[in-house]
Amino acid sequence: MIKKIITFRPSFTVRILAGLISFIAIIAACMVAGVADLTQALSTRDANFRARLIEEGARVYMDQCARCHGVEGKGIEGQGPSLSSSNFFNNRVKEVGWNSTLETYIAAVTKSGIPLKSSPMWEVTHPPFLERFGGPLREDQIDNVVRFVMNWKQSPIDSMDVIEAPKPGEAFAPLPTPVPLTPAQEEGRNLFLSNGCNACHAIRGVANGAIGPSLNRIYEDAMMWIASEEYKASQGQATTPEEYIRESIVNPQAFIVPECPQGACPAGVMPPNYADTIPPADLDKIIDYLATLGRPAGE
Amino acid sequence: MSVIGKRLVDQVKSTGWKSTIAQRLDDGFTRFTAGLSWNDVRGVLRGDPAPKPNPRVKPHTEAFWFHIRPTFYHEAVTTLYPTFRLGLLSAVFFTIEIITGIFLMIFYTPSPERAYTNMIDILTNVPFGSFMRDMHRLGAEAMVIVVTLHMVRTFTTGSYKKPRQFTWFTGVVLLVVTLFLSFSGYLLPWDQLSFWAVTIGTSMADAAPVFGPTVNLLLRGAPDIGAGGLLRFYLMHVVLFPLIGIIFVAVHYYKVVRWGISLPPEMEPIGEDNARKVPPDKRVNFLPDIATNEIMYAGIAFAVLAISCVTWYSAPLETHANPLATPNHTVAPWYFYWLQGLLKIPHIIPILPGSIATALDQFFANVLGLTPKVFWGVIVGPLVFVLLFAVPYIDPNPSRRYGDRKIMLAFGGVFAALILYLSLAGIPTGVPVTGFGYVGGTPPSEVAQEFMPDEGEGALMTIPFDQMIVGEHAVRPDANVPDAPKLSRVLAEVYHSMERRKAAPDPLGQILNPEATATVKITQIQPDLKQISININFTDVNGIAQQFTKYKFIHKESGRAH
Numbered sequence: 001m002i003k004k005i006i007t008f009r010p011s012f013t014v015r016i017l018a019g020l021i022s023f024i025a026i027i028a029a030c031m032v033a034g035v036a037d038l039t040q041a042l043s044t045r046d047a048n049f050r051a052r053l054i055e056e057g058a059r060v061y062m063d064q065c066a067r068c069h070g071v072e073g074k075g076i077e078g079q080g081p082s083l084s085s086s087n088f089f090n091n092r093v094k095e096v097g098w099n100s101t102l103e104t105y106i107a108a109v110t111k112s113g114i115p116l117k118s119s120p121m122w123e124v125t126h127p128p129f130l131e132r133f134g135g136p137l138r139e140d141q142i143d144n145v146v147r148f149v150m151n152w153k154q155s156p157i158d159s160m161d162v163i164e165a166p167k168p169g170e171a172f173a174p175l176p177t178p179v180p181l182t183p184a185q186e187e188g189r190n191l192f193l194s195n196g197c198n199a200c201h202a203i204r205g206v207a208n209g210a211i212g213p214s215l216n217r218i219y220e221d222a223m224m225w226i227a228s229e230e231y232k233a234s235q236g237q238a239t240t241p242e243e244y245i246r247e248s249i250v251n252p253q254a255f256i257v258p259e260c261p262q263g264a265c266p267a268g269v270m271p272p273n274y275a276d277t278i279p280p281a282d283l284d285k286i287i288d289y290l291a292t293l294g295r296p297a298g299e
Numbered sequence: 300m301s302v303i304g305k306r307l308v309d310q311v312k313s314t315g316w317k318s319t320i321a322q323r324l325d326d327g328f329t330r331f332t333a334g335l336s337w338n339d340v341r342g343v344l345r346g347d348p349a350p351k352p353n354p355r356v357k358p359h360t361e362a363f364w365f366h367i368r369p370t371f372y373h374e375a376v377t378t379l380y381p382t383f384r385l386g387l388l389s390a391v392f393f394t395i396e397i398i399t400g401i402f403l404m405i406f407y408t409p410s411p412e413r414a415y416t417n418m419i420d421i422l423t424n425v426p427f428g429s430f431m432r433d434m435h436r437l438g439a440e441a442m443v444i445v446v447t448l449h450m451v452r453t454f455t456t457g458s459y460k461k462p463r464q465f466t467w468f469t470g471v472v473l474l475v476v477t478l479f480l481s482f483s484g485y486l487l488p489w490d491q492l493s494f495w496a497v498t499i500g501t502s503m504a505d506a507a508p509v510f511g512p513t514v515n516l517l518l519r520g521a522p523d524i525g526a527g528g529l530l531r532f533y534l535m536h537v538v539l540f541p542l543i544g545i546i547f548v549a550v551h552y553y554k555v556v557r558w559g560i561s562l563p564p565e566m567e568p569i570g571e572d573n574a575r576k577v578p579p580d581k582r583v584n585f586l587p588d589i590a591t592n593e594i595m596y597a598g599i600a601f602a603v604l605a606i607s608c609v610t611w612y613s614a615p616l617e618t619h620a621n622p623l624a625t626p627n628h629t630v631a632p633w634y635f636y637w638l639q640g641l642l643k644i645p646h647i648i649p650i651l652p653g654s655i656a657t658a659l660d661q662f663f664a665n666v667l668g669l670t671p672k673v674f675w676g677v678i679v680g681p682l683v684f685v686l687l688f689a690v691p692y693i694d695p696n697p698s699r700r701y702g703d704r705k706i707m708l709a710f711g712g713v714f715a716a717l718i719l720y721l722s723l724a725g726i727p728t729g730v731p732v733t734g735f736g737y738v739g740g741t742p743p744s745e746v747a748q749e750f751m752p753d754e755g756e757g758a759l760m761t762i763p764f765d766q767m768i769v770g771e772h773a774v775r776p777d778a779n780v781p782d783a784p785k786l787s788r789v790l791a792e793v794y795h796s797m798e799r800r801k802a803a804p805d806p807l808g809q810i811l812n813p814e815a816t817a818t819v820k821i822t823q824i825q826p827d828l829k830q831i832s833i834n835i836n837f838t839d840v841n842g843i844a845q846q847f848t849k850y851k852f853i854h855k856e857s858g859r860a861h
């Protein structure tokens with residue numbers, strides 16, 4: 001048997017026949033590929049790739065955009081307007097006087113940002129996200145984010161809690177007027193920066209961290225959480241916002257906020273050892289400073 | 300009237316119009332085929348025996364394409380053994396690569412901003428684009444295999460011996476060119492697979508002492524792979540290596556004309572080479588026998604490749620290259636697995652007991668600045684090719700007979716076995732029996748990777764969109780979500796995968812604690828977009844409860860479901 005195989009020498013007829021059959025098979029394969037491409041295959045693959053680029057865009061959106069525009073694109077008060085309402089899809093281009101499509105408008109704003117208060121319409125700055133302009137994203141990632149946002153157009157979200165962008169001449173509901181800081185609080189702000197808190201947390205005008213929650217209204221948030229059922233069920237023991245802030249720093253695992261833009265908030269992200277690394281006096285000043293953020297006037 | 304015109308008139312007068320036209324056409328045809336008239340060619344195509352004197356020899360001396368092919372072979376080398384047509388098939392695949400490569404070049408720009416978009420365009424907007432890319436990719440993989448087998452065959456039959464030492468040398472050059480062609484093409488789609496495979500490959504060069512960083516910088520054009528690196532790899536892929544390849548193929552082919560194909564070892568007197576001393580009754584002429592034979596094998600190879608590409612094979616295209624995110628289980632191309640395996644050898648002299656081997660490593664590191672990685676990956680790795688180049692010059696045995704070459708054949712067998720073993724160790728899950736080379740993550744991340752890999756597809760991602768029932772589903776052996784048979788099946792699969800990892804520790808000794816549980820959560824993001832996440836609750840080695848979460852977005856039209 002093996003000898004038969006290794007001494008195999010096709011006869012002339014076999015060669016011509018096998019060659020012809022191969023030739024026909026090659027032509028047939030090319031025709032199958034060509035006919036498939038010219039009828040359905042190209043458009044199917046096109047739809048698949050469009051869909052996958054939307055998936056990629058969703059991931060980038062959740063990582064980078066949901067923090068200000070919300071997971072469902074409903075907008076977050078004081079942070080960013082809705083990107084999924086019919087108002088956004090129907091009126092935005094006209095409102096801002098953009099002379100092209102909504103896609104290019106979203107791409108342009110995402111890439112280059114909107115400088116702070118360049119127009120009376122905007123209270124909040126939109127940072128540039130393109131690598132070339134100092135942001136974190138590549139061009140193709142931003143193109144995918146645009147695809148993801150435009151994917152809301154087929155069924156816009158128009159519920160009551162949508163945060164619309166202000167009309168020209170208006171502004172977002174401003175944050176509470178910053179209280180003038182005492183020298184100790186001023187020092188607390190500097191300690192906030194020098195201890196690297198700004199690497200993860202954002203405070204408008206002070207820090208731009210994107211990993212932890214934003215602290216713009218931490219006093220208000222703290223009061224809300226202390227009163228909540230979730231907090232009472234946790235190991236948290238704070239009764240005042242100051243205590244809540246302190247607990248979050250020295251024992252961050254005591255209570256984890258349940259909802260984050262990407263789903264359930266992960267535990268264990270905040271380092272647990274600040275009680276050892278920050279001197280108590282400094283810690284007091286940082287807490288003193290943070291408790292001014294979002295504190296209603298007069299409290 | 301001119302002389303030429305007069306001759307024409309004379310010919311018409313003597314033989315008539317029809318005969319003159321036929322005669323003139325045949326003259327032109329004979330000039331085109333460099334010596335074969337129309338009747339000769341018909342004889343060739345019919346398989347007629349050669350007339351005497353044989354006109355079919357003439358193209359071999361007169362014409363370009365036939366002068367790099369011998370006039371005749373010995374009958375004994377025209378059977379399947381001893382060549383298995385592997386050299387011919389290498390050339391066939393090289394040709395297919397050039398044709399399909401030129402097609403792909405039309406639609407490709409070597410720039411990080413455009414390359415990936417171009418790939419999607421080729422797949423979604425260019426008729427035959429996907430077909431050509433599949434052929435190019437599968438042909439390249441086949442070429443690596445065929446060229447390697449060709450070398451194995453040449454080694455086994457001892458065909459590298461005098462007078463074919465230099466043919467062997469050019470052959471090893473062609474093997475290296477094939478590997479580099481394939482490797483340089485890897486980067487061009489600019490997806491995650493290509494980016495990280497090439498990052499690993501060039502990092503190996505970087506580890507070389509003295510010149511390594513310079514070579515790496517020259518290859519990448521910058522400390523990291525970027526626009527410069529892509530352009531360099533593109534130019535290597537479409538200009539440098541094809542050029543070297545074509546030149547060496549020409550030399551290689553010329554050597555076959557000069558020395559013929561070596562006879563089966565047992566047919567030759569020891570130490571002699573009779574491939575060109577063929578008695579007339581043993582000659583098989585190139586035209587028509589060898590030519591039709593080769594066309595047949597080339598046709599079959601081409602047909603198998605084309606049919607594979609329209610039936611089961613489709614070249615992978617992962618997500619856009621992201622220098623900031625390394626996917627789990629990133630690997631070099633499979634033909635460099637053995638090199639990855641070498642890099643995983645823990646000590647310079649690994650067979651010694653652990654403490655002595657460690658002490659020796661210390662000694663080498665202090666005295667020579669030599670780490671195991673540098674020694675095995677960068678010094679021993681390239682030495683393999685030096686060894687291959689040197690084979691004909693270090694083998695003193697004049698005999699080509701198998702019985703006389705037991706040592707060399709055993710050496711070759713051990714070498715092949717070592718390469719296969721190292722290749723096994725080179726894949727992330729390592730050698731199954733010994734565990735050597737295992738570099739997996741923690742058990743929870745491996746469960747997630749199995750069902751939801753960073754790149755490519757896992758079972759959780761191939762659930763049909765309408766079976767992705769929104770909600771949180773516990774992973775259970777008897778999971779039964781209404782209207783979602785595939786989801787239920789995958790939930791059970793995840794359960795069994797977890798149980799497997801609970802029962803048997805992975806080669807790093809990590810184990811999933813027996814109480815570990817998992818859920819699969821599905822949320823609706825947009826009407827046609829869902830998020831699917833796997834959450835594994837386990838207790839880590841320090842006894843602290845942890846949750847491992849991984850998620851993906853799945854679009855209705857993404858075409859993953861099956």
